[in-house]
Amino acid sequence: MTQTDRRGKTKKSTSLTGFLAATVLSSLFIALWQEFIGQTLGALLGDLLWISAILLLLGSLILLIAHAQRGAPYEPLRLIVRMLPNSPVTGYVLTVVAGLSAAVLIAPLVWPVLSPSCPLPTQLIVVTAADSEAVLREAADVYETERREENGGCRPVDVLVYAAGTTETVRQTLANGWELPANTTEMGAGPPGRSYLVDRSLGARPHYWIPESTVEFLELVPPEDGRVNSNGKLGDAGLDYLGPTRMTPLVWAVPDAFPPDVEPGILPDGPDLEWARPGLRWTSVGRLHGAHQARLLAESGRAAEQVQAEARFLGEEGADSSLALLCRVGKWADTVALVSEAAVYQARSALDSASPDCPEGMRTDLSPRYGPGLPFLDHPLVRVLWEDEEPSDLTAERQEFERFLLDLAEDEDAYAADGVYAGYRSVTGQGRAAEAMAAEHDAAHGPQVSEWAARFDPVQWWEWALQADEAHREASEPATILLAFDRSTSMASVPQQFDAARTAATTIIGDLRAQDRFGLWSYPAGDSGREATAATTLVSTTHRDNLPEELIATVEGLAPTHRPTPLREVIRAGVLALEEDAAPGAMLVVVTDGVRIQDDRGLSQEELDRVLDGTDVRVRIIAVGGGAQQAADQAACEVGILPQLTGHPRVECRDADRGRADESARGVVEEARGGR
């Protein structure tokens, strides 16, 4: 009903005008507030909401009481009641207002309690090889998303994927209950004989192991009756072989200058060609390429040439993955890289060839060449069981994950250019992205890859790999290495330096074979006088089997404690000591940051060069990086006086910063065995 006031305007039109004005003004106010001091509006509105809710609740409760007590003798209530229409609706309206106000006040308090929180996700851990880490992380992300969607928005599983070094690393650690052997150094006040250290720093204990090849599983669980034995036990760990997750053929990655009519086969010798392969002892790629040569030579009646074939790879053993090799051959124009098809694809399709792991850029212009006899990497899924029994929810999540990975092994969409396994092939040999690359470079053989995949027998290839191992061992000559370890204080300007130095030393020691000879020095011997320019003999040069048991502990116990760095003096002394030893092909290995700190001028470069001119001893410097002394664009081998030292042809330097200490050390050992 419309009421009229004394000025003749209707209350309805007044209300409408007021409403519109209030709306416009409020909008303007909010807009201005948002524009200029918007950050406090939310907080202010939040506070206003609370205050309004409290006032509304109190007011509506008072009115409700008044409404319910209309006949009551209390004067204040009667005054309030006069303002309220005497209708049952009044009570309902007041009740609703009070209820809403109370709800606004209570909601934030009860919401967290009522809100259905998700259960904590199950943790699954996958250990794999360096080349597979990125691709498996992507697959794990897809899996987690799928499972979250299936599970009403809650994430039921969290998958961690990481790479744990070389094949050999994982095999040894698996066999040792995922513990690295603790050293026996006595430190502090502990009772003698125990170090009380359990070293699990390699990585989290895995639920799954996905190596490059089934050949690695066969190394731990030998085949039975020519077939893969699916269940094995290794120390504390049970290993269940579940089958391949994806495949990739091994290829020759050739430069443009490579003859167009040469197919992969027995490696041809040519003056203009170099060959590079990831380490036979460190990777399945290297091992299976070695097995391929062993097989071809044996089948063509040239088994006696296997040792010679392996000899060409001595000295190139450092690369611990296909991608690392493609990084290493970045600068070599005429090198054929023996790698996997997937690695070639990854290198060619990378947005940027340079990365923190490969600052100078990977080789991206190599073309894959296929051959019918080349084997495959099949990346098997291996379940690792550390306990006899595990909770049922963990088992259920394992089963889901296994199903996902094994389904993905056959899902052709996963192998398209935008799929998680782009560049790989399914277990049937299909892979759209890889096929496109093959068609681009080798239309004749690309389509046949699926037929070759069907014929791939990992057990057979494992047997050929054993032959290649043996040929590699025979090709090597005994090494004599004197290691001089820099323990000057400049080696501790950043923690990585000393860590890299220890890595290099322990890698060399770990690589020694029975016929090898080894000695260990540390320098300087002290801070002043003769000690400042001399080295301490920690272990005199002797055969590996005569080395003291605590050798590793000795290296681990070295600390950067003295200030001087008598680099030239130590090289001279080391060379002279090895000359006296008269071992053929002896090598002095100097682990250092290259920073020379001495109070006097010391031995000059000219004097050192004269000593080097008259010796056959080779000097290899493992440069661990200069820490504060190394500029951002400077290589480790360019720090301090290293460029002067390597000016002499008998001295060469290997960069061992950025996590490359082990690679450099392995390469140096192979060189000492007669490699290039």
Next chain:
Amino acid sequence: MGGDRLFRRTAVAAAALCLAAACTAPGADEERTIYVATGQDVSGNDLYLNLIQEWNAAQGPDGYRAYLVVLPGSADQQYAEMVRDVQSGDPEYDVINIDNQFTAMFAEAGWIREIGPGWAEAAGVAPDGDSDSVLTQVFQEKPSQSVTYRNRVYAVPFTADVGMLYYRRDLVGQEPLTAGRSLSGILAELAEATEDADVEHLYIGQFARYEGFTVNTMEIVAGEGGSLVLPGEQRLADIHRNSVEYQALNLIAEGFADGTFHPASLEGTEEETYVRFLSGEAVAMRNWPIWYRRLLIASTEQDSGHAPEYTVEALPGALLGGQSLALSSGSTNEEAALDLIGFLTGARQQQVLYYCGGYAPTRQDVYVDKLSPEDAARLCAGYGVTGEDAWHAEAGHFLDTVRLAVDDAQVRPVTPYYSQFSEELSTGLHPLFASAQRGAVPLDTDRLEQIRTAADNALYGR
């Protein structure tokens, strides 16, 4: 470092096999054995192991033996291994040294026990009904808060951590910074002071895709006066164009766009950042307190030219970090484990960790009863740590700086889903900052809203 360490360990394994070195496997008396799982001791001085051995020696010939189980260096892998162990149904570790932000998760899941009353009894601290106060009688308040979940104490603070701002005093001048407590103000002052210096970047932090990204981002937002997660509420702040939070995130993005922030920050963890700062690639660095010791020791090794000088103060908006010792629910050696926890968090042990390793203490008394440089050198010599005079000369003064920073620090969101929240935040924001480096600024508010929603859900485990 991780790669080197990993391969070194591998070589150790190989060598040990070759040389048939004796392997010190845990003893036969498994029932009297305690396993303490921890991340790596980054002091470089094997202090954790030394302390464990000290405790073992005190147990007598037939007493308990504790083993230090060193987990991987990566925080993500440490966390995964600890979760893996407790989810296995038969946990192996008795004591775990967990990052404080994961206390709520482990407590919520029942993987660790309420430790307050047992610890108070073992430590001789009188409980007075308030769970917090059991710890705060001995430890600092903020670290105590960070191990308290739903009014129960689940761990004992072992080491404190807090975001610190390091900068080059030789470039900036001897006077303290006056720009007030916002990072933007400090960056402006640093820029002005180092206008003529030959340093390409002003600031370096940890913005790689890991938990450090979350910490760095939340600190900058807090340092600009905002709060990414609303205090006392389990939700993220609205991020609209005029909000402080948006402006702070844009400060980071613009920092990457114009080179104020070192581009390597996007791939940098704590140690990598330290290396670059030490190499003179940035004027200022955000990092934890433990790097001050290394910085001082390393700077004394500069052999030529103008030696840099460093100073450090609390970072505006700093977050509390740190690790605490918790008792696994599966442990059958509760009494001995509590005794070990009490030992490791004792006053003398905290002094050893600080003066000989740079680990910031959690106990109040260590901040008060400071050691002279001579006493510190003497203490550390007993642990085979020598040649750290430069650090010992500054250690007492640095304690005051750390104490103030810890007192003012903000505690990270207390939620069982911190890991998921952190992952969502870094997964969402990292690509935006990486794009900013290629010129994509200001930040897209729609995309930020999506990230906010995802991170908000993650706080509830979704």
